[in-house]
Amino acid sequence: MGYYWIGLALKKLFDDGVVKREDLWITSKLWCNNHAPEDVPVTLENTLKDLQLDYINLYLIHWPARTKKGTTGFKPENLIPTDIPATWKALESCYDKGMTRGLGVSNFSSKKLGDLLKVARVPPVVNQVECHPSWRQTKLREFCKSNGVHLSGYSPLGSPGTKWLKSNVLQHPILTSVAEKVGKTPAQVALRWGLQMGHSVLPKSTNEARIKENFDVFDWSIPDALFEEMSKIEQASFLIHLHHCNRTIGKIIETLFTYELWVSCRRGLFGGSFWLMILMASIGALRNSGTVRFESSS
Numbered sequence: 001m002g003y004y005w006i007g008l009a010l011k012k013l014f015d016d017g018v019v020k021r022e023d024l025w026i027t028s029k030l031w032c033n034n035h036a037p038e039d040v041p042v043t044l045e046n047t048l049k050d051l052q053l054d055y056i057n058l059y060l061i062h063w064p065a066r067t068k069k070g071t072t073g074f075k076p077e078n079l080i081p082t083d084i085p086a087t088w089k090a091l092e093s094c095y096d097k098g099m100t101r102g103l104g105v106s107n108f109s110s111k112k113l114g115d116l117l118k119v120a121r122v123p124p125v126v127n128q129v130e131c132h133p134s135w136r137q138t139k140l141r142e143f144c145k146s147n148g149v150h151l152s153g154y155s156p157l158g159s160p161g162t163k164w165l166k167s168n169v170l171q172h173p174i175l176t177s178v179a180e181k182v183g184k185t186p187a188q189v190a191l192r193w194g195l196q197m198g199h200s201v202l203p204k205s206t207n208e209a210r211i212k213e214n215f216d217v218f219d220w221s222i223p224d225a226l227f228e229e230m231s232k233i234e235q236a237s238f239l240i241h242l243h244h245c246n247r248t249i250g251k252i253i254e255t256l257f258t259y260e261l262w263v264s265c266r267r268g269l270f271g272g273s274f275w276l277m278i279l280m281a282s283i284g285a286l287r288n289s290g291t292v293r294f295e296s297s298s
């Protein structure tokens, strides 16, 4: 839905007294083709205008990747080098003017987040990343925690029904078995897992009954033993990046290095994906940046 329509809906809700502005948390993101410092305030001004708001609560850099102004998509020819410190400085000016009450990032690895933390006057308060029981973000979560950055999990249900993820988290036998034992739906267990891990969850639904179902996650918990059981769920997400990447290896690398990739070498996990691991190792060597990690967990 475009921001213009969301703005109309918000205005009606405020005018009708259904909800007050101060009771809502509104986050928006800066897209990759508006990273130029001079474009940042204009983009946020337009967002505020469309949303009919004086301020938003949080403004995020959507991806640590930059594309040419006016282009759409991540075609290799659209990509240009980022200058996150310059973009961040422009965001800090917006913060100073009260256009947003907080600044953050999305899809930042701990390496990229660490680089930003070194130069930020106004520190990022949130890193919004893909996170669900099949993509736990263990290392990144630890990094965020130790640096006072809140991890917010997008696609917390594993984005069922899309090609974005190559595994179906909600149908994983461990998850469905936990759901059965606690008498909740697999979606509720996936969301509750996120809350118990200590991050926020951002589920999306267009279905009223499922929206209500997704809110029913606050007055119960997954018992410790079952919670522990969920840590056995295989990590599946990074395969999607290979799937999503466009034609060239360069593009693959470009996409992958934005992620905190740590590959569990647990026996059997990637059953025969030796060449995939070699590819990942090559990427790590190429980037030499610590964003691709190999970790033996057993």
Ligand SMILES: NC(=O)c1ccc[n+]([C@@H]2O[C@H](COP(=O)([O-])OP(=O)(O)OC[C@H]3O[C@@H](n4cnc5c(N)ncnc54)[C@H](OP(=O)(O)O)[C@@H]3O)[C@@H](O)[C@H]2O)c1
Residues within 6 Å of the ligand: 062, 106, 107, 128, 129, 153, 154, 155, 156, 157, 158, 159, 160, 161, 185, 187, 188, 202, 203, 204, 205, 206, 207, 210, 211, 213, 214
């Ligand atoms: N920062 C980023 O780069 C980034 C990237 C991707 C996504 N996001 C954000 O994260 C949010 C969610 O992401 P997402 O849509 O990819 O993933 P998601 O919330 O994990 O999955 C959404 C899908 O799950 C279904 N669903 C919702 N509740 C359900 C339930 N209780 N039981 C079964 N199915 C259910 C929805 O279908 P119905 O609508 O039919 O219920 C929809 O198809 C979005 O707001 C998106 O903007 C951010």
